[in-house]
Amino acid sequence: MEVASLAFHQAARRALADAELQRALARLRQNFQSRRAQAVAALPEFEALRRAGEAIRDHVLQHLDHYLERFVERAQAAGAKVHIAATAGEARRLVLELLQAHGVRRVTKSKSMVAEEVALAEALEAAGIRRVETDLGEYIIQLANEPPSHLIGPAVHMTEERIARLFAAAHGEPEEHDPKRLVAQARRVLRQAYLEAEAGITGANFLVAETGSVITVTNEGNAELTQGLPPLHIVVTSIEKLVPTMEHAFTLLRLLARSATGQEFATYTTVLTGPRRADDRDGPEAMHIVLVDNGRSAMLGSRLQPMLRCIRCSACMNHCPVYLAVGGHAYGWTYVGPMGAVLTPALAGIDRTYPLPEASTFCGRCADVCPVRIPLPDLMRVWREEAFRRRLAPLHQRAGLRLWAWLARHPRLYRRLFGLGVRLLAALGGRRRRLRRLPLAGGWTRARDLPAPEGPTFLASLERRR
Amino acid sequence: MSRGRVGLFATCLVDLWRPSVGFAALELLERAGYVVEVPRAQTCCGQPAYNSGDAADAAELARRTIALFEPFDWVVAPSGSCAGMLRVHYPRLLAADPAWAERARTFAGKVHELVSFLVRVAGVERLEGQLRRRVAYHDSCSGLRELGIREEPRQLLCSLEGLELVELPGRDECCGFGGTFCVKYPEISARMVDDKAAEVEASGAELLLAGDLGCLLNIAGRLRRRGSRVDVRHVAEVLAGRLEAPPIGGEGA
Numbered sequence: 001m002e003v004a005s006l007a008f009h010q011a012a013r014r015a016l017a018d019a020e021l022q023r024a025l026a027r028l029r030q031n032f033q034s035r036r037a038q039a040v041a042a043l044p045e046f047e048a049l050r051r052a053g054e055a056i057r058d059h060v061l062q063h064l065d066h067y068l069e070r071f072v073e074r075a076q077a078a079g080a081k082v083h084i085a086a087t088a089g090e091a092r093r094l095v096l097e098l099l100q101a102h103g104v105r106r107v108t109k110s111k112s113m114v115a116e117e118v119a120l121a122e123a124l125e126a127a128g129i130r131r132v133e134t135d136l137g138e139y140i141i142q143l144a145n146e147p148p149s150h151l152i153g154p155a156v157h158m159t160e161e162r163i164a165r166l167f168a169a170a171h172g173e174p175e176e177h178d179p180k181r182l183v184a185q186a187r188r189v190l191r192q193a194y195l196e197a198e199a200g201i202t203g204a205n206f207l208v209a210e211t212g213s214v215i216t217v218t219n220e221g222n223a224e225l226t227q228g229l230p231p232l233h234i235v236v237t238s239i240e241k242l243v244p245t246m247e248h249a250f251t252l253l254r255l256l257a258r259s260a261t262g263q264e265f266a267t268y269t270t271v272l273t274g275p276r277r278a279d280d281r282d283g284p285e286a287m288h289i290v291l292v293d294n295g296r297s298a299m300l301g302s303r304l305q306p307m308l309r310c311i312r313c314s315a316c317m318n319h320c321p322v323y324l325a326v327g328g329h330a331y332g333w334t335y336v337g338p339m340g341a342v343l344t345p346a347l348a349g350i351d352r353t354y355p356l357p358e359a360s361t362f363c364g365r366c367a368d369v370c371p372v373r374i375p376l377p378d379l380m381r382v383w384r385e386e387a388f389r390r391r392l393a394p395l396h397q398r399a400g401l402r403l404w405a406w407l408a409r410h411p412r413l414y415r416r417l418f419g420l421g422v423r424l425l426a427a428l429g430g431r432r433r434r435l436r437r438l439p440l441a442g443g444w445t446r447a448r449d450l451p452a453p454e455g456p457t458f459l460a461s462l463e464r465r466r
Numbered sequence: 467m468s469r470g471r472v473g474l475f476a477t478c479l480v481d482l483w484r485p486s487v488g489f490a491a492l493e494l495l496e497r498a499g500y501v502v503e504v505p506r507a508q509t510c511c512g513q514p515a516y517n518s519g520d521a522a523d524a525a526e527l528a529r530r531t532i533a534l535f536e537p538f539d540w541v542v543a544p545s546g547s548c549a550g551m552l553r554v555h556y557p558r559l560l561a562a563d564p565a566w567a568e569r570a571r572t573f574a575g576k577v578h579e580l581v582s583f584l585v586r587v588a589g590v591e592r593l594e595g596q597l598r599r600r601v602a603y604h605d606s607c608s609g610l611r612e613l614g615i616r617e618e619p620r621q622l623l624c625s626l627e628g629l630e631l632v633e634l635p636g637r638d639e640c641c642g643f644g645g646t647f648c649v650k651y652p653e654i655s656a657r658m659v660d661d662k663a664a665e666v667e668a669s670g671a672e673l674l675l676a677g678d679l680g681c682l683l684n685i686a687g688r689l690r691r692r693g694s695r696v697d698v699r700h701v702a703e704v705l706a707g708r709l710e711a712p713p714i715g716g717e718g719a
């Protein structure tokens with residue numbers, strides 16, 4: 001996927017004017033926020049759980065080499081093959097080689113944000129391999145030929161009416177509006193795809209170092225069928241998904257479900273350790289795990305390391321006023337919302353993404369709800385500092401700020417200049433005490449009046465009174 | 467008898483836009499028994515630079531502000547955002563500067579937002595005064611999340627005779643001001659403040675209060691543009707009983 005984050009401004013403006021998108025976002029806000037709030041209220045020890053989650057993730061990141069080694073050893077002992085891909089290109093090449101070696105023409109695929117990140121779908125298409133997405137949301141956006149707009153609800157930007165139109169066109173059936181029947185239509189297509197697939201591609205929520213297991217969670221059970229039915233299973237995930245033990249994984253799963261959908265636990269949790277053994281009733285004959293780095297190890301030991309704690313729950317975006325105003329596509333790449341505003345510059349480069357960490361009021365709600373306590377605004381500030389160092393923001397913005405900062409260090413001049421300025425604005429405000437328009441302040445005054453200053457400054461009035 | 471010396475950090479917005487808030491703060495602090503001084507060389511806390519990634523300029527302003535205010539027993543600001551900058555972010559900003567790290571930490575310990583200072587430090591439990599109006603209080607994000615201010619303003623407001631407090635449903639949601647954010651992303655900011663203004667109107671409040679002038683200018687500006695009847699003021703004006711200045715952005719329609 002091309003990185004289109006430099007166009008955030010324009011995309012955001014379009015999104016704000018898109019009535020259908022706005023309806024979908026309003027619904028998302030309602031559902032996700034209230035469900036999480038209820039789940040958190042029902043668990044008094046939720047704060048303690050967050051601290052535990054943070055500690056587990058920090059520990060893993062501090063000893064990532066060790067756990068990576070152990071995971072590789074245990075997974076291989078269980079019969080899986082583990083591959084490390086340093087870059088997105090390497091990941092694509094690895095997966096294509098595996099598919100070609102097994103003569104695969106048709107794959108089913110469940111959700112994997114890492115597969116999205118490395119643009120696997122495009123690579124499969126270029127190689128002439130048919131892919132059917134088995135997660136319902138992913139299936140919908142595959143039909144629409146759009147990227148996901150949310151971590152766990154890839155099609156949350158769509159209204160039901162739009163999905164109905166898409167299904168009618170794709171399935172050659174009359175337009176259907178009953179959600180149950182729509183799901184049934186998709187099921188029919190998916191059932192066929194499951195049976196025909198020669199390989200299944202999945203992501204992973206966690207990798208357990210102690211056992212070499214891959215854990216996936218879904219609410220549709222589609223990961224099980226994707227990984228269990230075809231003879232070849234390929235996991236595409238990233239190196240930081242490791243946890244030391246099964247117990248740690250379950251602590252994080254409790255946090256994940258509550259933060260994501262307000263469930264106590266996801267409907268389906270699958271632990272897969274190696275391919276089918278001699279006495280297993282089902283399972284793939286071969287299992288390959290592709291662990292993607294793609295810029296993550298460079299974050300280790302830097303100020304951005306806490307971002308690697310992320311367990312992809314989506315709570316930060318569900319509570320972000322900016323995300324809820326513009327939706328995910330405006331962010332211009334795989335990862336969206338507050339977590340995307342930090343992770344995307346790390347993986348795709350700040351030069352191509354600097355508007356993202358700026359798209360925040362630093363209200364701090366994301367950090368408040370993050371199950372692993374990632375200080376997202378502080379990390380966005382790290383990127384703003386880098387962008388400032390590289391002079392990426394427009395000159396007039398940078399010059400304006402530096403001038404302000406310089407004046408703030410020269411109080412006499414500051415007083416004289418701004419004292420004059422506010423008296424002028426006060427006069428312009430007149431008896432209504434507000435301005436409807438002001439040159440150079442169009443951004444402000446297009447949507448709101450500018451309350452006029454009272455007139456003399458506080459310090460000047462104080463001097464006069466005392 | 468004096469309970470100590472307070473340095474009032476008026477904040478650049480109060481200094482330039484709304485002196486009434488500065489006078490209200492002075493009065494509240496003096497009534498609580500403090501000797502209050504307002505250092506003349508104060509300007510801006512540096513938050514616009516800090517949040518724009520200009521750490522060097524922000525650190526320069528931080529050192530200035532610390533040097534100016536560290537002689538006081540307490541430093542009080544009528545703003546959660548600026549108090550948060552001084553209290554939470556100055557120590558981080560100067561952590562790597564051996565000459566200043568310790569000074570910044572000591573300084574930070576003296577800094578408080580005005581209303582929380584009255585309740586937590588001065589021990590003010592109630593205030594004399596009356597206001598027969600239905601009032602909504604907007605929590606500023608930094609006050610709420612960086613400084614944990616939630617109950618203090620409500621407690622003092624409710625002690626005023628006749629005042630009826632209504633709660634906004636999205637009370638932990640940002641108004642869209644965000645300092646330079648409202649200039650960099652005016653359309654998104656406009657959407658956020660419109661949501662907030664609509665909520666304020668729907669709440670039935672006649673007067674909207676908050677502890678941060680940034681939020682107040684933003685919400686007042688949107689309410690006036692919507693032709694709303696709701697008036698807007700800084701919480702300190704009401705707590706001090708100083709309502710002689712017209713509301714922010716003028717009277718409601």
Ligand code: SF4
Nearest residue numbers: 310311313314316370
């Ligand atoms: S940053 Fe935190 S809240 Fe956002 S997706 Fe990751 S874990 Fe969830």
